[in-house]
Amino acid sequence: MTTTIEGLVKRFGQTTALKKIDIEIQDGEFIAILGPSGCGKTTLLRLLAGFDSPTEGNIIIGEKQVSSKHVTLPPEKRNIGMVFQSFALWPHLNVRKHIEFPLIHHQYVPADIKGNTAKRVDEVMNIIDLTELSNRMPSELSGGQKQRVALGRAIAPKPELLLMDEPLSNLDAELRMEMRKEIQELHRLTNATIVYVTHDQGEALAMADRIVVMNKGEIEQISTPQEIYSRPTSPFVANFVGKANLVEGTWDSDHFTPAQYPDIQWPDLGVSMELKKKGIYPVRPEQLRLSEGEHGGIKGRITSVQYQGKEIHYTVQAGGKDWVVHTGILERFELGGEVGLELRVGVGVERGEGVVYS
Template structure:
């Protein structure tokens, strides 16, 4: 188990991390998600031992590995690291990379030459690179190089695997393929993985738990489904899933959108969003209805074909909302007038009208 207490990192007057408290369970896949400059890579570097915190402490199990006065070296921590840039040596073959980590990782098991050879083969099979063992990095594709970097990191069987945006240099199709590879490897290894990314798709698809950061602080930590369906803060709502924040007024368990008399029921909106008088609506949660229907009146500003769905930008009283509908639904054209309603809320609206007659 990894425990962070009051962790801070300052660069002069600039605060990269502020009061980070976190517990990471053994064998957990934790994704640290956030925009550039939010502090996620700083947090990973502190966990790796590349630098010392300004305040607070880091504990691996029962051992404190870092505080404001002390920082154990990376080689004294049983970790593996996968970098964004792959960091492969051009003069070593694929199998030499794996053997190097087995020989030089301080916490690697003592193995005979035959046992090392077996472990090299085992790891290369795990990442699907056994047939490339004699190749040099320059003869490999980007995805293959990333597999080698991953194999090198897991070969010594570290307790903790740290991954710093490892897929960002790959094209979209390769990233999706590597997501599956990494998730399958995690199941087989049962090691703790801490995975830094700015890609919400990666975080939601792979992680057991997602930590969302902004301005060096934790906004929310929860399972992917919880993060997506029940964001706690306006930032989490808009960063993960691109929710529309509809302004209005909360009255107990009902929400009245600004400039309307419609009442939407509470679907699990957080107290923080309620206090700021917002109702989050995901793009796929909108219904687009004829202009004479009940709901928010708007105009289609942008209509974009995206293969399996269409994306719309709809202007309502000067506010722009994003909506996504399946391609099976008849398309709306730019300039069309329509009504916006949240799915499942039309019955609530009708019931409220009856009650208030």
């Protein structure tokens, strides 16, 4: 079952929230819609769910056209599941009743499940690992358990498309990391087709098969997490996913010369053709090496030091620009110290593969 989005446009009065969106989502694929607030990702999800109608364009789920500018099927007439940011659990139903509810009321429940709902409830309770808490009410559950109930309720009727709207944003940092693994495992066990909206690049990189990076209502890039991180095709993607240092200069075949440093040449470690045409070299923070004093290429001064446990984040001011550098904890430099910046040639992109290595 393929989900196809064709030429999708959404306007609210004079404001265009989405501009000609084209995406094809394959059966069983995990797609993350990633972007900052106001980029249009939630609008896109609402259109997929049937909460809004498009101004132009079509949405086709499987063989069925569910949205066009003339006709939009409501959510209950689409074979979809939804997981909300707020969990949206019913306070008067226990865990088991939450899983059972869509099996009784969902229009598209397969016949084999309809004939034995108890068996399907047991299967889902096992998948979300809440069998022993089946009689608990929502008020008796932790945040992670509530999110698992919401996930179980959504997958129970085996929808064609599972939509997730920033489902982890209300959880603390440690629980978010745990729930990432839970969602990945759920995807592996169910092979559901998932569209996952998030502003958190870590979530998208960790879980998705492909990422759709959006900005100002448009798609900037669609690719695998490795390709998005290693070979961004626009300055926005390079800076939004991984916070690259965008260095301007001149490309000459496979070598780059920074504009302010004509004596320095950097090799091509896998920069996309789109950024080469713009005269940009994206340097990830881990691709830079710091050295003491006058040693090393670009001279600068450390203006910020942030200890992060497994690594240290530095800000270095050089040539009127702030450079972000990440080093291991054994490479320590003092705030205010004079340092040299060099490109780590051994840290880049395997040419043609789009994979970061170190």
